[in-house]
Amino acid sequence: MLIGLTGGIASGKSTVSRMIKSLGLPVIDADVIAREVVEPGTECLKQIVSHFGSEVLDSDGVLKRKKLGEIIFSDQKKRDVLNQIVHPAVRKRMNEQKEHYLASGFQTIVYDIPLLYESNLFHLVEKVLLVYVDEDTQLFRLMERDNINKEAALSRILSQQALIDKKARADAIIDNGGSILETENQLHAILKNWDIPV
């Protein structure tokens, strides 16, 4: 079974993804891949520099992620430009990893894709597992984790579809507003319900 793990920024996808990995299931992480495809020397990084200028690079030629984030999270057009550069390379590598896991005999593969809904990637998966928190919790956790102010956190949250609207289209929902243990228990119950042996 191919499962899409999604949510909103700072809703707890990585937290749940770690739990899934510790159960022995393979996870394909779109955020990790999105970092790999913009490493120095890559075609994506060249295109980013040609669109956004060399001020997004540090003196070692490494992408200044915070700087690029400030540019794209407050401007939909610029965000679309970045997505068009990065997303095809991410999808290609996700597919390669899926083939690798299938060839290694795994029956269940989890895709951790923050923008599963926004990028219409439903066709990649058979089930969608949504990690949900309410708006206040999302804002608080994002500000704390990334050490950013309310304005910067809101611009990131508002660049994605509202979490509450994603609920209706999910096959299962983990409410991550409680303790880590409560989240773990919900995950185990969902996997059991889907007959996934762990």
Ligand SMILES: CC(C)(COP(=O)(O)OP(=O)(O)OC[C@H]1O[C@@H](n2cnc3c(N)ncnc32)[C@H](O)[C@@H]1O)[C@@H](O)C(=O)NCCC(=O)NCCS
């Ligand atoms: C703008 C960048 C450089 C900022 O980097 P930074 O290290 O601050 O954030 P990071 O990559 O860890 O992303 C954190 C979260 O932001 C959200 N996010 C990232 N990119 C986007 C985007 N284009 N649109 C909406 N939300 C996004 C996701 O929820 C993600 O989990 C980076 O997010 C990026 O390259 N984004 C474009 C690629 C992308 O869409 N990645 C998401 C998965 S494919």
Ligand SMILES: Nc1ncnc2c1ncn2[C@@H]1O[C@H](COP(=O)(O)OP(=O)(O)OP(=O)(O)O)[C@@H](O)[C@H]1O
């Ligand atoms: N149940 C919980 N209780 C308290 N804090 C939590 C809980 N779950 C996650 N967190 C914290 O909330 C923050 C966001 O979680 P996490 O990084 O897993 O989110 P994410 O959805 O992967 O975010 P992103 O989309 O930015 O990659 C982290 O600092 C994490 O430690």
